[in-house]
Amino acid sequence: MNAREIPTAIRNGETTAKEVLETYLEAIHNREEEIHAFNLVLEEEARNEAERIDTLTAEGENLGPLTGIPVAIKDNICTQGVPTTCSSKILDGWRPPYDATIIGRLREAGAVIVGKTNLDEFAMGASTENSAFGPTRNPLDTTRVPGGSSGGSAAAVAAGFAPLAIGSDTGGSIRQPAALCGVVGVKPTYGRVSRYGLVAFASSLDQIGPFAETVADAALLLEVISGHDPLDTTSIPEPPLDLSTALTQGVEGLRIGVIDELSGGAIEGISDDVLECLEDAVQALTSAGAIVERTSVPSTVYGLSAYYVIAPAEASSNLARYDGVRFGPRVDAKTTSEMMVATRTAGFGDEVKRRIMLGTYALSAGYYDAYYGKSQKVRTLIMNDFANAYKKYDLLLSPTAPTTAFPLGDKTEDPLQMYLQDICTISSNLAGHPAMSVPFGKGTDGLPVGIQVLASAMDEHTMFRAGAVLEASNQGKS
Amino acid sequence: MNERISRDDVAHVARLACLSLTNDELDSFTSQLADILEHAADLDALELEEIEPTAHPLPLANVLRDDEPGAVADREKFLASAPQVENNQFKVPPALGDPA
The missing domain is CATH 3.90.1300.10 (Amidase signature (AS) domain)
Incomplete structure (x- = not known):
């Protein structure tokens, strides 16, 4: 069943959100150990949400365009109270105190969030091998990479772990893994989807977008997550997209x-x-x-x-916040500055260090x-x-x-x-x-x-x- | 190896970025960063004198929203994320008297 058929089937009583979810959880149980698409599967939370949706639907409530559709979320998008790691040791154990704007929109639309997907650490990479928690494998050939950085989301859709997934794209991180996993991936116009709650990599380039098995399903998900958000100053002041006519227009x-x-x-x-x-x-x-x-x-x-100067430059500034003071793990030391160096040195992987140094260099006096x-x-x-x-x-x-x-x-x-x-x-x-x-x-x-x-x-x-x-x-x- | 960036440059940049590198890491990062900067040298061929820089893809300026009171972030939740807290504040080791 395509994602967009799920809400109608649930409303018509042909299936339930619970039943739909169980099909995908079964696929996860069968192959996730081999693929490692997820950093975290939210099995219990998803079951509770599916039950809530079924109860409300039985009471005649129309929950929205994603009713009962399981969605996988890239693990650099904040989910309140649920660990959000960016596949980095430096955020190990951190639970965001708030939801990203798109998480709220997905829930309002009736989506069931099934888990947080693996990525190259802080979305820096093209193979998902830069994850602190180990690589994701391509479901079509497990000796191959799924692409990256949103490799977990692409693999989740390709493996049938979820019909829809969310990724982020700073230089190709949705489109390239979509290509390598044989699914549809969309990077919308910058500002089309709110970045509030997306952990920043290169703020003038980052954009959230959908993965799906079909173009129509990608359109459905993009419609739900697009639209103006006052919490993101770079959000374009436009209503959500309506792509329905585009799909048949030729x-x-x-x-x-x-x-x-x-x-x-x-x-x-x-x-x-x-x-x-x-x-x-x-x-x-x-x-x-x-x-x-x-x-x-x-x-x-x-x-x-140009990209490999601009993106690291912005990253070197954005990632200065990981200093062991306000969130994440800390490596203890005698002074604050020694603590910061020890925490960052232990917390970041090689590719993140490489980009931070490249960006710091590109912004430094004499080379700017x-x-x-x-x-x-x-x-x-x-x-x-x-x-x-x-x-x-x-x-x-x-x-x-x-x-x-x-x-x-x-x-x-x-x-x-x-x-x-x-x-x-x-x-x-x-x-x-x-x-x-x-x-x-x-x-x-x-x-x-x-x-x-x-x-x-x-x-x-x-x-x-x-x-x-x-x-x-x-x-x-x- | 090329002359784009020296081992000393990398050590300096690592200090600025609050990262500590081993000798082996200094060697490999120097060579990798030099490769990347060498690739970026293709920009040297461009005539850019008259071109304005772009910092941002959208022509937005002074985005202001209405000043309406909204929900306030819950301090407890934010403090709960910190490695160490005292009297509702983030606690760190001594900041003064750094040997550096």
């Missing part, structure tokens, strides 16, 4: 540009089987009536370099202009180039990730190789634009490939039109 007459630089042009390392899937996607959109052609968005080539200042200007170039492209095209297209899922351990010794996983996704974060990954075809290894649909700021509607067409065509093939 792409007739839409102008779509394939970003040459990311599709076998300037940037090397995009594998041939991924490019073949992209060509098939172009064919599918063309057959559906879109006008698709190659186009150049030149500065996307520089996105990776050479790295941070320059990267901020490149950000302007990228925004200008996208603005030019969207004068000619309604949407842009590229692969989501350069390859299919790679083996565990493949890139852990070489951070730069790991960073290159984000090469196609990063520019959307720098520009603040929406982008989604839709499974389309398979690589030579039989693992799924994701195609990325990019849209201009606020235009999730058109993006979902193309997403739905790609999905329908992909399903027609298999």
Whole structure:
């Protein structure tokens, strides 16, 4: 059953929230030990919530668009009283004193929260191997990574542990794992979804978004979590999205540009089987009536370099708060400053330390202009180039990730190789634009490939039109 | 290895970031950070003199909400998260007289 069929089936008495939940809990019992999608499964809480929903539904109450749908939550999103670790030892045992805004919205809509999913520590990584609690494995091939940083959420949906999941995307952390696990993942426009209660990594880039098995289910979840929130000053003052008409509208007459630089042009390392899937996607959109052609968005080539200055710079500032004073564990020492150094040294993993130092360096006297200042200007170039492209095209297209899922351990010794996983996704974060990954075809290894649909700021509607067409065509093939 | 960042630079940055590194870590971080900064050197080729920097994707300024009284955070809950508390305050080891 698709997620969006669950609320109707419950209301019609064909099933109950409890029954739905038990199906997913059974899948978790069967395979979670092998996959490790979750840092915490909230079995008892979920059962209580499902029972509450069933009681209220029996009393005739209409609980909302997610009634009885199990949802998995990335473990960098605050849940009141429930441990939120960011897969870091430095938050071990911490229980947030408040809920993220989206948690409240999910509950109001009738969702059942099944657990907190694994991630690369503080969302820094592309394989979920940087978790202090061990890696998540790709449900389609457990010798491979699920991608990251939201690898636990992507794996949870791919393994059938939950039909919907929430992730966060700072440089591709929803879209790339979605591609590697063969599910749909969406990074909305920056500010579309409230970040209140999302543990900050790079505040000008972070955005919460949905994972789902289908484009329609991703739309359903995005509708619920989107919309203005006075608790987030960067929240866009717009009502929640309504994407219902986008799913059936088709792409007739839409102008779509394939970003040459990311599709076998300037940037090397995009594998041939991924490019073949992209060509098939172009064919599918063309057959559906879109006008698709190659186009150049030149500065996307520089996105990776700018990102790996800007994101660490913001992170070095955001992560200064983990000092053993107000929350989390503390390593005792004689003085406050020794305590802070000991706590941070013991609490952070290598990748987080690497990024904190990179960011501190890029912001330090003498290097600020050479790295941070320059990267901020490149950000302007990228925004200008996208603005030019969207004068000619309604949407842009590229692969989501350069390859299919790679083996565990493949890139852990070489951070730069790991960073290159984000090469196609990063520019959307720098520009603040929406982008989604839709499974389309398979690589030579039989693992799924994701195609990325990019849209201009606020235009999730058109993006979902193309997403739905790609999905329908992909399903027609298999 | 390149000259983008020295071992001393990394040691200095680690101090600024309140991190303590072993000698082995200093070596590996220096080489990894140098690789990343070397990749970022592709930006040197760009003509950026006339370009304005972008700090943020949204053109928002002075976002103010109405000054309406709302629920106040529960102090007990926040104090409960702290490693050490005394008299409703966060407690830390002595802050003065640091050898550093």
